Amino acid sequence: MAIIKPFECVRPKKEYVSKIAALPYDVYNRAEALREVQKEPMSFLRIDRAETQFDESVDAYDERVYKKAHDILWDMIKQGSFEKDTKKCYYVYQLVMNGRSQTGLVACASIDDYENNIIKKHEKTREDKEIDRIKHVDTCNAQTGPIFLAYRSNDIINELVKNKMKEEAMYHFVAEDHVTHTVWKIEESKQVSVIEQAFQTIDQIYIADGHHRAASAVKVGLKRRALNQNHTGKEEYNFFLSVLFPDDQLMILPYNRVVKDLNGYSETEFLDKVKENFEVQEMGKEPYEPNKKATFGMYLNHTWYELTAKHHLISKDAVEGLDVSILQNYLLDPILNIKDPRTDKRIDFIGGIRGVKELERRVCEDMKVAFSMYPTKISELFEVADANQLMPPKSTWFEPKLRSGLFIHTLE
Incomplete structure (x- = not known):
């Protein structure tokens, strides 16, 4: 039984969404990230790769870099570049590349499901990469890049998503790489309940991409549990930002x-x-x-x-x-x-x-x-994860990439 819950999302105001949304932090080296930020000063890379705000003498993993990421994020929220929904919602997120679309649900997954192997992994993580994102999440007090999850297609969820997509979108823009991004909000309580209950019938969720972000989010959550004497299990740090796609929507490139x-x-x-x-x-x-x-x-x-x-x-x-x-x-x-x-x-x-x-x-x-x-098939990825084995390095390449900065999950 998977716990996939709605959340109060911090997200860009509509007029800024195309400027803020950015490719994931790990697709760029430092010089490339700097060029992107210089080209678009509102790019979320300013937060995900805050070393772009310093000269080369400052190491990318310097404590000042994480503090700068926190300050930029919360200053942008304070100044009105972002807004926060006041209800716990799900979001439908569609990406279209070269005429092919894939549509997922933005939600929060449970760190307990990760720990208990309901959320399956197929990749070995590196401690140095985990430490970087642990510091980023903990210092920012927010998860800023969603983990790419997959599950076996579910008719109930599919039908609700299909109907939601007939309504007016909350966001719709074409990014510089020609990928079209469209988002709808699911806020009606009955629909929210239907989705939450449907996921509770799903036995396994799979990390498709973002193993380091997932591991880091979980470790931040466990750390905060240990420090909170009044821990209840309902705190936001018990969950991590995700976009979940049905398996029949996904294509893996070689x-x-x-x-x-x-x-x-x-x-x-x-x-x-x-x-x-x-x-x-x-x-x-x-x-x-x-x-x-x-x-x-x-x-x-x-x-x-x-x-x-x-x-x-x-x-x-x-x-x-x-x-x-x-x-x-x-x-x-x-x-x-x-x-x-x-x-x-x-x-x-x-x-x-x-x-x-x-x-x-x-x-x-x-x-x-x-x-x-x-290309590796998504069914092969599932088979490896179900066997509790690891994929060899560089086995899968997912496209299009989820954008960072579109959805932010705060930990308090």
Whole structure:
């Protein structure tokens, strides 16, 4: 039984929404974030990446940075750039990219559900990244970037959302990256109750994206519990900001790979080694994207190849059967000596949103070989999480990205 509750949202005033809404903090490096803030002074990156308000001598994780994030957020609230709803509401959030839409519900999920594994994880988090967002949430006294959750589609929720979308939207704008964002508010008490009860019939929720934000929000909540002698379990710090999507709305893009060298092999020797575990077919000069599982595109010396894993490599295990595992276990590791793709500097990862032409560009510029992947399915993500296993690194790329600053959940 999942607890997915409405909340009193702090959100931009309508006239500022397109200026404030920003891509997540972790899609930018410091220089890129600074350029975005200089281009749009109201961008929420001023808060999510408050180091942009200091010169390079101030470390991004300096205590002054978190204090600045707090001050900017609460000054903007005080000055009227944001407003706070006085009723606990849900919000319908639709994103449209390249003609394809996905629609989710903005709500708050329970840290107890996270702790008790009702909210399933599939990714290992890094302590340094957690510490950064713990400090940000705790100092700001607010969660500013929603966690991307998924659940198995529910007819009751679907019907209510569909009907709500026939009404006038609260927000509607097209962002700079041409993604259209539309938001409707669900505030009528009967509708709110229907949604809350419908989620209580759902056994499992899955983190699709945002494992570090989720872990950080939970740790802030647990810390505040320990400090509150009058803790009841109803305080806002017991819940974290989320957008929940039914599984049939989601599309995962591939997460492609490029490698700097052939580990000492000549191109002929390398191809011979690859043929030990893969059927190799030359495809020519046109970019190749695989269209089924256990197949891979490979770009080498201005030529594309199709690699098809030999039958004995394909496992029924939730993790070992993933395409990213097959490539890692039977090519990247044994042939190219990429033992740990998390830390090896010879490998880089290219989100599917950038297309396979980006793979060609990197091979021409600073890499030797590239691999285009067949995307992981949402059902595979669920299967791995249900088995309490972890996905290999860089297994999924979700688009479009949820915007930060559209919805803020305050902890008091």
